Amino acid sequence: MSTALNMPWLDLPHWMRRAHIINPRACNFGSLLPPGPIAAPSVAAGPADPLTIVTSVSPFLFLSADLGVTIGTGVSAWADQSGNGHDASQGTAASQPALVTGDVDFGGRNSILADGSNDFLDVTWNPPAPGTQPVWFFCAFNQITWGAAKFLFVGNTSASSLALAQAGATPAMVQQNTAAVNSNTGAGLGSPVRGQVYFSGSVSDYTKLGAVLVTGASAGVVDPIIFRLFSRNGGTQSINAKLACLGAWVGEPSAGEKAALDAWITAYYGAGVGV
């Protein structure tokens, strides 16, 4: 006698049983079932989930090292997943950062490693001035080494517009849109963390690196003219850091959405990054 005849529910898709369309415990099959509750199937976190988690504000861009990477010598292009075409690229071999596949720092996910010498990526995005349109960044990164005036991202080649940069003393990072403010020591060297940076052109600006929130000072209202990852000038200001993902949205998500993003970070990259 076949299993299908005796236990037809076993042949049903898992989602049907989970949704109680057919509940095997309500069908007198109790003696055939293993003891204990039926565990709901775990839903795996995906690399682009932030785009569906945050819906109250629109995305400017979302870059994930697990999606849309092009290898030349190093990373020659990194495709924006937001649908806005704000892709990153680097046409010079010596300045292309490296793709780290299966990076243990990020729970076995990929990351992009900038060497701290001359690596950087140009993003085809001219961000708005925070005084006219706020920008909220969300990222997972790891400072490998630290040096003053080195940039994880920046909106100018010769000025510190819309920047998250190493500045002050190890391992501090500041947000900067002319003014270097809200210095934050929450991202220790060699420790992968999540980061949030809010540019609104007001005292509501903040940095949140790991669990450390610093706010109260405006970074300024200067209008950026480009957007660049890992360096401002491509040379002395190149950072030595890994970036697993970076998203930017038009304004601040809700508290619930931010909590959901933190939960996603933990689920996708591991508990260490979600601290």
Add this chain to the structure above:
Amino acid sequence: MLTKCVPGTEAANDALNVSVNKGLGFPQRGTHVGDGVHVDMPQVWDGTGRTPPGWTSSAVDNWTTSTLDSQLPISDEMANKLQSPEALLRLSIDERTALQAALLTRIDVDLSSYTPKSSSAAAEEVATVANFADLGTTTAPLSTTAKVTIGAGILAVAAGAAELAHLAGWF
């Protein structure tokens, strides 16, 4: 940090860089890896104009402080590759001679006071001013002088609505 470089004028090192890239086989098309949306990477590129996303146009940047002071970084590893039979076959006799002579002039240089040409605002300006087709989408940092030059040029060639709308954001 000291880097082995060929010193020279900006123009001389630009010319040398052409031979370096030719010898090493650049430009090269990249390879998409992983899932998700990828960049729109052209299958072929003639090596002129802006480097398309996903392509690698050159091995190294020409680092400059002025038109008279330039350094072309060439590591020992790269120098060895440039002297391999495969690389030399890609070059003319004159290019080989000039390249091999240049490799002998390499010295250790601290590049911290130099700026790579491809990342400088001036380089972006030159590329943008030279290529009006990019004006509808460029995010290049431009000086006021460059904007005025481009604005005059745009009016002269009757730009499309998209370009004019984009330019309006500059002023």
